[in-house]
Amino acid sequence: MLFRDNPVLARELLVNLRANRSFWLQFLYVLGLGTLVFMAWPNSESGGNQISSGAAQSLFDLFFFGQFFLVALVTPAFAAGSISGEKERKTYELLLASPLKPSTILVGKLLSSLTYLILLIISTLPLMILCFLLGGILLSEIVRAYLILILAAGTFGLISVACSSYFRRTSSALVVSYLVILPIALACVAMARTRDAQLRDFVSIAVLPPWCLAIWSLVVVLVGHRLLHPPDVGSEGKEVVDEEEEMKHAIGVVIDRDLFPDKLFAPAKRTDLMPDGTNPVLDKELRSEIFSQGTLMLRLVIQVSMFLSIPLMAVQLFFRPDWAGYYMAYVILFNMLVGPVFSSGSITLERERKTLSLLLTTLLQPGQIVLAKLLAALRVSTALTFLLTEQMLLAYVLVEELRGRFWTLLVFLAILVVTCLMTTSVGLLCSALSRRTSTAMVLTYLSLLVLFAAPVAGGQFLANFTGTTEDQLTALQITSPFAAAFSVPLPQHTEALSYQVEVKTQAVPIIPGTGLPLWAGYLIFNPLLALILFGLTYLCFRWRWWRAAEAV
Amino acid sequence: MIEVKNFTKKYGDFTAVDDLSLSIGTGEIFGFIGPNGAGKSTTIRFLATLLRPTSGEGRICGHSVVQDPMAVRRVIGFMPDDFGVYDGMKVWEFLDFFAVAYEIPRVQRKQIIGKVLELLDLTKKRDDYVNGLSKGMKQRLCLAKTLVHDPPVLILDEPASGLDPRARLEMKALLTTLGEMDKTILVSSHILSELADFCTMIGIIERGKMLASGTINEIQRKIQSHRVLKIDIAGEDLDSAAQLLRSNPHVRSVERFDQTLTCEFSGEDSDKSRLLGALIAQGVPVSSFAEQELSLEEVFMMITNGVVS
Ligand SMILES: Nc1ncnc2c1ncn2[C@@H]1O[C@H](COP(=O)(O)OP(=O)(O)O)[C@@H](O)[C@H]1O
Numbered sequence A: 001m002l003f004r005d006n007p008v009l010a011r012e013l014l015v016n017l018r019a020n021r022s023f024w025l026q027f028l029y030v031l032g033l034g035t036l037v038f039m040a041w042p043n044s045e046s047g048g049n050q051i052s053s054g055a056a057q058s059l060f061d062l063f064f065f066g067q068f069f070l071v072a073l074v075t076p077a078f079a080a081g082s083i084s085g086e087k088e089r090k091t092y093e094l095l096l097a098s099p100l101k102p103s104t105i106l107v108g109k110l111l112s113s114l115t116y117l118i119l120l121i122i123s124t125l126p127l128m129i130l131c132f133l134l135g136g137i138l139l140s141e142i143v144r145a146y147l148i149l150i151l152a153a154g155t156f157g158l159i160s161v162a163c164s165s166y167f168r169r170t171s172s173a174l175v176v177s178y179l180v181i182l183p184i185a186l187a188c189v190a191m192a193r194t195r196d197a198q199l200r201d202f203v204s205i206a207v208l209p210p211w212c213l214a215i216w217s218l219v220v221v222l223v224g225h226r227l228l229h230p231p232d233v234g235s236e237g238k239e240v241v242d243e244e245e246e247m248k249h250a251i252g253v254v255i256d257r258d259l260f261p262d263k264l265f266a267p268a269k270r271t272d273l274m275p276d277g278t279n280p281v282l283d284k285e286l287r288s289e290i291f292s293q294g295t296l297m298l299r300l301v302i303q304v305s306m307f308l309s310i311p312l313m314a315v316q317l318f319f320r321p322d323w324a325g326y327y328m329a330y331v332i333l334f335n336m337l338v339g340p341v342f343s344s345g346s347i348t349l350e351r352e353r354k355t356l357s358l359l360l361t362t363l364l365q366p367g368q369i370v371l372a373k374l375l376a377a378l379r380v381s382t383a384l385t386f387l388l389t390e391q392m393l394l395a396y397v398l399v400e401e402l403r404g405r406f407w408t409l410l411v412f413l414a415i416l417v418v419t420c421l422m423t424t425s426v427g428l429l430c431s432a433l434s435r436r437t438s439t440a441m442v443l444t445y446l447s448l449l450v451l452f453a454a455p456v457a458g459g460q461f462l463a464n465f466t467g468t469t470e471d472q473l474t475a476l477q478i479t480s481p482f483a484a485a486f487s488v489p490l491p492q493h494t495e496a497l498s499y500q501v502e503v504k505t506q507a508v509p510i511i512p513g514t515g516l517p518l519w520a521g522y523l524i525f526n527p528l529l530a531l532i533l534f535g536l537t538y539l540c541f542r543w544r545w546w547r548a549a550e551a552v
Numbered sequence B: 001m002i003e004v005k006n007f008t009k010k011y012g013d014f015t016a017v018d019d020l021s022l023s024i025g026t027g028e029i030f031g032f033i034g035p036n037g038a039g040k041s042t043t044i045r046f047l048a049t050l051l052r053p054t055s056g057e058g059r060i061c062g063h064s065v066v067q068d069p070m071a072v073r074r075v076i077g078f079m080p081d082d083f084g085v086y087d088g089m090k091v092w093e094f095l096d097f098f099a100v101a102y103e104i105p106r107v108q109r110k111q112i113i114g115k116v117l118e119l120l121d122l123t124k125k126r127d128d129y130v131n132g133l134s135k136g137m138k139q140r141l142c143l144a145k146t147l148v149h150d151p152p153v154l155i156l157d158e159p160a161s162g163l164d165p166r167a168r169l170e171m172k173a174l175l176t177t178l179g180e181m182d183k184t185i186l187v188s189s190h191i192l193s194e195l196a197d198f199c200t201m202i203g204i205i206e207r208g209k210m211l212a213s214g215t216i217n218e219i220q221r222k223i224q225s226h227r228v229l230k231i232d233i234a235g236e237d238l239d240s241a242a243q244l245l246r247s248n249p250h251v252r253s254v255e256r257f258d259q260t261l262t263c264e265f266s267g268e269d270s271d272k273s274r275l276l277g278a279l280i281a282q283g284v285p286v287s288s289f290a291e292q293e294l295s296l297e298e299v300f301m302m303i304t305n306g307v308v309s
C-alpha cells in the first residue's frame, strides 16, 4: 500500500509526468550540463585526453555542488505545496476522511514531489561517468556524491512536506522550508569543501546518515500524527485573529506600532476615515498586519536571523574589519530570502483571497494599484533589512580602521537600498506573471539567484574553464550585490596587525569601458533595471488583470 | 440601460456562453436564472468588465464594457458570486477602503458609510473584523460595498447563495428595497422562486443559451401555450372522448389514466372554452375540466428540459 497501488502517488505522478514540459525540461537540463562538460573538455593540443586532476576535481565539484544546490532550491518548490496545496484547494478534508493511512499519504506526497527531481539527477549520471573517464576522480567519490544527492533530496523533501503540513498557505510553507534548508545546505557545502579528506569521509559516512535518519523519523512521526489528528481542519484558517492579542503572545516578537522602529514597518491602525487623495491600496497595505501571510514561525525565523547577526557582526566587523563585505553578504542574503515574502504575493494573493474582482471593478487605476503594492512591500522589506545594519553603524563608530573610511558605510547602505528595491521589484513582477503565490515565490527566488548569486558562482567556472577575462567577468557581475559589496575597498588585514601598521587597499574591479568601480556600476545600473521591471509589471498587470481579465 | 449583443465566450473548444443577447431597461429588475454551470457568472463577469468576450459586445448606460471599462465601473455596483475579504480590516475600514477607491470625498464618506450600514442592518457590526463575519453578513457587507458610490446599476451574482432560509428572506427583502430605490438590477440565481416575486423581467439560460427572456407576463404567456388540461370523465367511454380531443388542432397529446384524460394544450382561453363546448356537445360526460396550475419550479424545469423553446 505504501508504494504499490498508492493512489496519492499514482495521481500526482500522472499529473506531473504527463506534462510535455517535464520532458523538455529534462532535455534542456542534460543539454546544459553537457555543454558545460564540453566547454571544460581538454583540447587535444594542450594535453591529450587526460586533464589535470585539479581540473577534473573542479569539474566534479561543479557538478556536485551545482546539483546539490539545485536539490536544495528545487525540492521545496516541488514539495512545499504538497499538503498545503490540498488545504488551499479545499480537498484536504476529503483526503483525510478517506481510508488512506497517514503514512501512505506522506510517502505518496514525498515520492511524487521527488520523482522528477531524482530523474533529473540520475539523467546526469552518464555525463558524470564521462568525467570519470577523464581520470582524476575516484569511482567511490561519484557513488558517494549521488548517494548524498539522493539523501539530501529525501531529507529536504521531508522537511518541506513537514512545513507543508504545518502551514495553511503554500507560500508560508515555502519560505519556512527555504529558511530551514538553506542553512543546512550551506553547512553541508562548507563541510564538503574542507581540505581534510578524513574529516570529510567521517562526516559523510558516520554523521550524515544517522542525522538524516533522525530527521526522517522525527518528521514521519510528527506529520503522521498531524494527519491522523488534524488540528487544522474546519474553519479554513479563517478564524478571526485579534492582531493586538496575538502580538502580545508572540514572545520576543512584540511589535509595538507606536514605537520606533516598529512604526516604520507597522504603522498605527487608522481610527478615522482616510483623508482625500489617499491611495487606498497603499494605506491598507501599510497598515495591514505585516506578517498576514506568514506566521509565528516566520517571525521567529526573522528574529533569529537578527539575533544571529550580533555574533557575526562581532567577529566580522570588530576582529576582522576587512571582512565587512561578508557581513554585508549576510544582510543581503537575509533580504534575498525575506524580501520576496512581502512582494511576490502582492497580486497573486488578491486572486487567491478572491478580492481581485472587487478591487478591479473600482475606479483605481492599474498604476495606482501596482505602485501601492511596490511601495508597501519595499517599505517592510527595507525596514526589516535595515534593522540588521544597526550593528554596522556601531562598528563604523567604534572601529578605527573603518572610521577612517566612513564613506564606505554610505556605499554599503546604498547597496542595501538598491538590493531591497531589486528584490521587491522582481517579486512584484513575478507576482504579476504568476497565477499562484507559491509559483511567484519560486520564480522570484530563482530570478534573484540568477541575478545575484549566479554571476559570482558562475564567474568562478568561466574563469577556470573558458577564456573569459577579468573585465568581462566584472561586467557580468554588475547585477550582483554580493560582488558589489565585496568590491568596496576596505583596509586590508595583515597577519601581523599588531606591530606592522600597514593599511593596504585591495584592487577594486573596474567595469570595462566606463572606469567605474563595480559597486558604483551596481548602484547606477540596478535602479534602472528596477525601473524597467516596474514598467513591465505595470504593463503585465494592466493587460492580464486590469483590462478585462481572464477568469479572476 | 444594460444591453448585451451576441455575447459569446469560449474556453478553448468549450462554449460557455453562446450568442447571448439581452436588453434591460431603466428601473427594471432582471432575474437571470439558470442551473449551475449555465453561464450566468460568465455573462455577469463580462458585464462587470472582468472578462474579455470571444465576440459580441455589451453596453451599460451607453458605455461599452470592453472599450471603456472605467466609465462602466463608475456606474455599476458589482457583487461577485465568490469573493473574499481582507484580513485584519474592520467593517467600517472595508467600506472606507472602497469608498476611497470610488473617489468619494471624505466629507460625504462618513455619512454614506453610516447610511449604507444602516440600510443593510450592519450598524452593530461596524467595528467587527470582516473576516470574522458569518457568510450572510459577508454577503450583506459586499452588497453594502456595491452601494457606497450610489451606482444606478447593480450587478449581483447569486447574492443569496449559501445562505440559510432566514438570511435568504432578508436578502430578498433587501433587493426589493433596492428595487424601490429605482436602481436597475441584474441579479442571478439558480432558484427561480427566489427571484420571481420581485423581478420585473426574467431571463432563463441553460448551457450558454438564453432559452427565454422577457417580462414575467411574457414568459407566462409563453408558458400558456403549453398548458396541461385535466379532464375527468364520469362514463365508461373514454376512448371516444380521447378521439375527440385528439382531433382538436390545439391538443398535442392525450394520456389516459383511470378516469382522467391529461392533455397538452396550446391554445388561448377562448380555444379552451370551445374545446369544452365541443366535448359537451358530443355528449361526453365531463365531470371536471381544469387546467393544471404549474408552479414556477415546474415552469423552470419545463423550460430547461427543452420542453419549451
Ligand atoms: N476559466 C474557465 N475555463 C474553462 N471553463 C470555464 C471557465 N470559467 C467558467 N468555465 C465554464 O463555463 C461554464 C459556465 O460557468 P459559469 O458562468 O460560472 O456558470 P454559472 O451559471 O453557474 O455561474 C461552466 O461549465 C464552467 O465550467
Ligand SMILES: [Mg+2]
Binding pocket: B037, B040, B041, B042, B081, B157, B158
Ligand atoms: Mg455562478
